[in-house]
Amino acid sequence: MENSLAPEFQFIRNYIKRLAGKGALDLTDDAALLSVDPAYELVLTADAMVENVHFFTSDPVDFIAQKLLRCNLSDLAGMGAEPVGYLLTVSLPKHCFNPKWFEQFTNGLAKDQKMFNISLLGGDTTYNPHNMVFSLTALGKVKKNKALRRNNAKVGDGIWVTGTIGDAALGLLALQNEINDVDDFLTQRYHLPQPRLGLQLTDIANAGMDISDGLIQDLGHLTRESQLGAIIFANQVPLSNQAKQLGSEYLETCLTGGDDYELMLTIPKEKEDQALIESQRTNIPLTKIGYCTDKRNSLICYDKDKNIMNFKQNGWSHI
Numbered sequence: 001m002e003n004s005l006a007p008e009f010q011f012i013r014n015y016i017k018r019l020a021g022k023g024a025l026d027l028t029d030d031a032a033l034l035s036v037d038p039a040y041e042l043v044l045t046a047d048a049m050v051e052n053v054h055f056f057t058s059d060p061v062d063f064i065a066q067k068l069l070r071c072n073l074s075d076l077a078g079m080g081a082e083p084v085g086y087l088l089t090v091s092l093p094k095h096c097f098n099p100k101w102f103e104q105f106t107n108g109l110a111k112d113q114k115m116f117n118i119s120l121l122g123g124d125t126t127y128n129p130h131n132m133v134f135s136l137t138a139l140g141k142v143k144k145n146k147a148l149r150r151n152n153a154k155v156g157d158g159i160w161v162t163g164t165i166g167d168a169a170l171g172l173l174a175l176q177n178e179i180n181d182v183d184d185f186l187t188q189r190y191h192l193p194q195p196r197l198g199l200q201l202t203d204i205a206n207a208g209m210d211i212s213d214g215l216i217q218d219l220g221h222l223t224r225e226s227q228l229g230a231i232i233f234a235n236q237v238p239l240s241n242q243a244k245q246l247g248s249e250y251l252e253t254c255l256t257g258g259d260d261y262e263l264m265l266t267i268p269k270e271k272e273d274q275a276l277i278e279s280q281r282t283n284i285p286l287t288k289i290g291y292c293t294d295k296r297n298s299l300i301c302y303d304k305d306k307n308i309m310n311f312k313q314n315g316w317s318h319i
Contacts, residue, residue: 019106019109019110019113019119019120034084034085034121034139036141037141039143039144040141040142040143040144041141041142041143041144041145041147042084042139042140042141043076043079043081043139043140043141043142043147044137044138044139044140045072045075045076045137045138045140046072046135046136046137046138047068047071047072047075047135047136048133048134048135048136049064049067049068049071049133049134049135050131050132050133050134051131051132051133052131055067056175057132059191060104060191061101061104061105061108062104062105062107062108062111063108063191063192064105064108064132064134065104065105065106065108065109065112066108066109066111066112066191066192067191067192067193068134068136069086069109069112069113069116069118069136069138070112070192070193070194070195070261071136071193071212071261072086072136072137072138073116073118073138073195073197074193074195074196074210074212074261074263075138075210076138076140076195076197077195077196077197077199077210077263078148078208078209078210078263078264079140079142079147079148079149079208079209080142080146080147080148080199080200080201080202080205080208081140081141081142081147082140082141082142082197083116083117083118083138083139083140083197084118084139084140084141085118085119085120085121085138085139086118086119086120086121086136086137086138086139087120087121087122087123087136087137087139088109088120088122088123088134088135088136088137089123089124089125089126089134089135089136090105090123090124090125090126090133090134091125091126091127091128091132091133091134092125092126092127092128092132092133093127093128093129093130093131093132094127096132097127116195116197118138121139142202143202146202146203147202148201148202148205148207148208148209148265149207149208149225150207150208150209150221150222150225150226151207151225151226151227152206152207152226153206153207153222153223153226153228153266153292154206154226154228154266154268154292155228155292155293155294156268156269156291156292157206157207157266157267157268157269157291157292158266158267158268158269158272158288158290158291158292159219159230159232159264159265159266159288159289159290159291159292160205160264160265160266160267160275160286160287160288160289161211161215161237161238161262161263161264161265161286161287161289162196162199162262162263162265162284162285162286162287163194163196163238163260163262163284163285164238164239164240164243164262164285165211165215165237165238165239165254165255165260165262166215166239166240166243166250166253166254166255166257166260167185167186167189167190167240167242167243167254167260168186168189168190168193168257168258168259168260168261169190169214169253169254169256169257169258169259169260170186170189170190170242170243170246170250170253170254170257171186171187171188171189171190171191171259172190172257172259173186173253174186174187174190175187175190179246179250181242183242185240185242186240186242186243189240190259193259193260193261194261195210195261196210196261196262196263196284198282198284199263199278199279199282199284200278201265201267201275201278204267204271204274204275204278205265205266205267205271205275206266206267206268207222207226207265207266208263208264208265208266209221209222209263209264210261210262210263210264211260211261211262211263211264212258212259212260212261213258214255214256214257214258214260214314215237215254215255215256215260215264216255216256216299216301216311216314217256217314218264219232219264219299220299220314222264222266223292223297223299224297226266226292227296228292228293228294228295228296229292229293229294229295229296229297229298229299229300230290230291230292230293230298230299230300231290231291231293231300231301231302232289232290232299232300232301232302233289233290233301233302234251234255234301234302234303234304234309235303235304236287236288236289236290237254237255237287237289238285238287238289239254252309252311252312255301255309255311256311256312256313256314265286266292272288
């Protein structure tokens, strides 16, 4: 009897194997092997993306793959971790199991693997009769007892964010034809988040996380876990020029929309200069938008006229 490869293994050899890193053992076994440096802790995070929930069927296939990876890398960045590798599970309808689709998908991953110095460790492929479903688990490393957590913010810490806030939420509106996106900047920010890897802030910030469900909602998560409150100022929240041009009517969308994948950090005043030096070193903008208070479970956002803002909803809910 001829010992030929089953279709699944032929598929892995043709499309997936080129993404595999050292620990993946050439994808010839059912699990990967990693050597762990005793001076570090492993950081693990997982995200799932479902067709017509987290992305559109019409989205470019390479962008879908890149966004899936980048969302997880953003979680690692939020804890101050360095990427090590990732596991990927792909569940697809039959029409996606074709060479062109998988070439585009793996091209997107290969491009980002090179950019972020990460590789595939393993995963699984399955048939799904309905929607495309992806799940990715990323592994990172951080020096022992140095990971940034949500529960260590201190009263008086400044609240800082990277980059600009709200672009992805506006990009979604552009894709839904609710606003114009003349130069495709907002749409690109929705399709391709920028994980803020490389900032060395574990000895500078007291707490940190990435912003995925909306600035207001995620700040609520952080303050709740740290058992304190916060005051922020909407006019200090960094917005892109494209967001500013849309006017103040979209400010709430920027503050509560999801998919930013920027970082939120709390930094004590005496370490702010160090944080700004690190910002300059990495060319990743850092902006102070408020501070932590001792008023537990109180989150106040002031508008430019110093009025308290009230929101229809604080952010994205997964259920």
